[in-house]
Amino acid sequence: MKIILSALLLGLLLGEAKAAPSVAPADTARLHRYLTFLTTTPQPRSYQHPAVLNSVAAYLSRQLRAAGAHSVGEQPYAVRGQTYRNVLASFGPLDGTRLIIGAHYDVCGEQPGADDNGTGVAALLELARLLGQQPRLPNRIDLVAYTLEEPPFFRTSQMGSYVHAAALKAAGVPVRGMVALEMLGYYDDRRGSQQYPIGPLKLIYGSRGNYVTVAQKFGNGRFGRRFARQYRATATLPVKRFKAPAWLPGIDFSDHLNYWKFDYPAVLLTDTAFYRNRSYHEATDILARLDMRRLGLAVDALLATVLGNAF
Template sequence: MKLTLLGMLLLAGLAIIPPAAAQNLPADTTRLRQHLVFLTTTPQPRNYQHPAVLDSVATYLQQQLRAAGATEVGAQPYAVRGQTYQNVLGSFGPKDGPRLIIGAHYDVCGDQPGADDNGTGVAALLELARLLGRQATLPYRIDLVAYTLEEPPFFRTKNMGSYVHAAALKAAGVPVRGMVALEMLGYYDDRKHTQQYPIGPLKFIYGTRGNYVTVAQKFGNGRFGRQFARHYRQQAQLPVKRFEAPAWLPGIDFSDHLNYWKFGYPAVLVTDTAFYRNHSYHEATDTLNRLDMRRLGLAVDALLAVVCSENF
C-alpha cells in the first residue's frame, strides 16, 4: 500500500508525540457505563443488610484499582453489629508526603439500584484511577477510597466508612492536603425550574436549570476548598458553581466529607446536588437510563486536570 506525503507526515508526527501528551485522554464513557451496569445489577441491593453483596462489590473495586496500576491496593475492614464491612483503598503517586484523599461511598439506601446515588461517584472514582495510572508522574500522593456504610441507618455515626478512614489517618498522624467527596454526578436537566435549593432565593444566584456540577463546602474550610473550586471550574467543560455555606444548611454536609471536617481536614463535596435536582434520590427509579454519561465523563476530566496540576 502506498503512503501519500500527507500520510507519511501524519505518521511521523504521531511518532514524536511525547508519552505525557498521549496520557491526557478524556474519560471513557463506555467504561463508566460498564461500572454502573455492574453496580446496579447486583443480586440484591448493595446495602448493609446484604454484606455478601457489599463484599462482592469490594472485590470488584480492588480488581479495578489493581488493573488501573495503583501502587497500593487494600481493604480497611471493621466490625458493626457483629458483621464485618470494609473500605477499599488504592494509592497513586509518591509514597511519602502529604496526600489528597478522593472518596465515594458504594453502598445504597434501602432496596434500590442507586445508579446516581452513588453509582456515579464510584464509577467516577474508578475511571479517575484508570486515568491516574496512565500518568508518567504525579506531583503528590493521591489516595482513592471507596467507603461503605455511608447511608442510613449509619449516616452521621462513627460506623460510617469515611469516619473510620478519617479517624485512622488522624490517629496515625498522616498529613492530608484535603479531601474530595464524589457524591451523585450523573443527573442533569437543561430545562428551567429543574433545580431546587435549600433556600428559595438562591435560585436568583445559581439559576433554575439543573445543568451544572457544584463544589460545596462549609464556611471556614480553608484555602484548600477555594483553590480546588477555582481550579475545577477553570478546567471543566461543563458549568461549575461554587457553593459555600454554613455547615448547618441542609445538604452542605450530606456525604462522606463531613467526617474529615470532624478531624480538622479540609474537605469539599463535588455533586450534581442530589435531591435538590434528582427526584429519584433514594427511590427505585434511580436507574442507569436516567443518567448522562457524557457529562459524567466531563466531571471526571476536570477532576483529573486539577489533581494532576503542579499548581494545585
Template sequence: MSCFSILLAACLASGAPPAAAADTAHLRRDLVALTTTAQPRNYLHEASLNQAADYIKAELAAAGAQPTEQTYQVQGRTYRNIVGGFGPANGPRIVIGAHYDVCGEQPGADDNGTGVAALLEMARLLPRQPLACRIELVAYTLEEPPFFRTPQMGSYVHARSLHETSVPVRGMIALEMLGYYDDRKNSQDYPIKPLRWIYGSRGNYVTVAQKFGNGRFGRRFARVYKETAALPVKRFKAPAWLPGIDFSDHLNYWHFNYPAVLLTDTAFYRNKQYHEAADTLDRLDMRRLALAVDAVLATVVQLAAG
C-alpha cells in the same frame, strides 16, 4: 477550550505524557456492575455489598492502584473500605473518595454508582500523570442510613486512621452523585429558595460545595475545577449547618480538621428519584459524567503539583 484540551496543553508544555479523556464505555460498565447485584448493595445484603467491594478492588488492581482493604466491625458484621492510590507512598496526599453502599432497596445508579464509577475512571487515568504527592482513592462502605453521621461510616473510619497516624492531608474530594442533569427550567431546587435567583433554575451543572473556613485547598479546588470543566460549574460556599452542605463523606474529614469539598449534581435538590427504586442507569447522562471526571483529573493533577 475543554478541560481535556487544557490538561493536554499543560502536559505537552511540561514534557509529561498527555492525558486520556474519561471513557463513557468504562463508566457505563462500572455502573452496570454496581447496579445489577442480586440484591441492592445495602448494609443488610452483605453478599451484594461484598460483590461491589470485590469489583472495585479488582478494577483498582487492574489500574495499578495496589488496593488494600480497611476492615471494621459493626453489629457483629464485617464491612470494608477499599483503598488504593498513585504517586509517592509517603508524604502529603490528596484523598478522593466515594461511597459504594446504597440506602434501602434500590439500585443506586446516581447515588452513588456515579461517584464510584468516577473514582474507578480516575484510577485508570492517573497512572500516566506525574504526581508530586500521593493521590489516595477510597471507596467507602456505610455512608447511608442508619450509619450516616456516626463513627460507623466508612469515611469516618478512614479519616480517623489518617488522623491517628498523623498522615499529612492536603485535602479531600467527595464524589457524590455526578450523573443526573436536567436542562429544563425549574428542574433545580435549593435548600433556601432565594438561591435560585443566584444559581438559576436549570439543573445542568456540577456543584463544588464547601463550608466557610475550609482553607486554601477548597478555594483552589473550586477555582481550578471551574476553570477547566467543559460543563457548567457552580461554586457553593455556606455555613456547615445549611442543609445539604455536609450530606456526604467529606463531613468526616471536616471532623478531623482536614479541608474537604463535595463535588455533586446536588442530589435530591435535582434528582427526584433520590433513594428511590427509579434511581436507574437509563436516567443518567454519561457524556456529562465523563466531563465531570475529566475536570477532576485536570484539577487534581494541578493541585498535586503544589
C-alpha cells in the same frame, strides 16, 4: 531571513506541541460498564446484604489493581456482628502529604442507586484508570471507596469515611485535602429543574439542573478555595462554586463531613443530589436516567485539577 526565523519558530512550537503529553478523556463506555455492574447485583448494595457489599468491594479492588495503583487494600471493621470494608488504593509518591478522593458504594434501602452513589464510584474507578496512565504524579493520591455512608449509619462513627478519617488522624498522616464524589450523573436542562435549600439561591445559581457544584463550608481553608477555582477553570461543563455555613441543609450530606470532624479540609463534588434528582433514594434511580457524557466531563475536570496541583 524573517521568514526563515518565523518558520523555525513555528517548527519549534509545533514540535513542542507534539511532544507535550496528552491526557486521554474519560471513557464513557467504561463508566457505563462500571455502573451496569453496580446496579445489577443480586440484591441492592445495602448494609442488609453484606455478601453483596463484599462482592462489590472485591470488584473495586480488581479494578483498582488493573488501573495500576501501587497499593490496594481493605480497611475492615465490625458493625452489628458483620464485617464491612473500605477499599483503598494509592497512586503517586509513597511519601508526602496526601490528597484523599472518595465515594461511598453502599445504597439506602432496596434500590439500585445508579446516581446515588454509583456515579461517584464509577467516577472514582475511571479516575484511577486515568491516573494509572500518568508517567509521574506530583503528590500522593489515595482513592477510597467507603462503605456504610447511608442511613442508619449516616452521622455515626460507623460510617466508612469516619473510620478512614479517624485512622489517618490517629496515625498523624498529613492530608492536603479531601474530595467527596457524591452523585455526578444526573442533569436536567429544563427551567425549574434545580431546587435549593433556600429559595433565593435560585436567583444566584439559576433554575436549570445542568451543572456540577463544588460545595464547602465557611472556614474550609485554602484547599477548598483553590480546588474549586481550578476545577471550574478546567471544566468544559458548567460548574457552580457554593460555600455556606455548615448548618445549611445538604452542605455536609456526604463523606466529607467526617474529614471536617478531624480538621481536614474537604469539599463535596456533586450534581446536587435530591435538590435536582427526584429519584434520590427511590427505585427509579436507574442507569437509563443518567448522562454518561456529562459524567465523563466531570471526571475529566477532576483529573485536570489533580494534575494541575494548584492546591
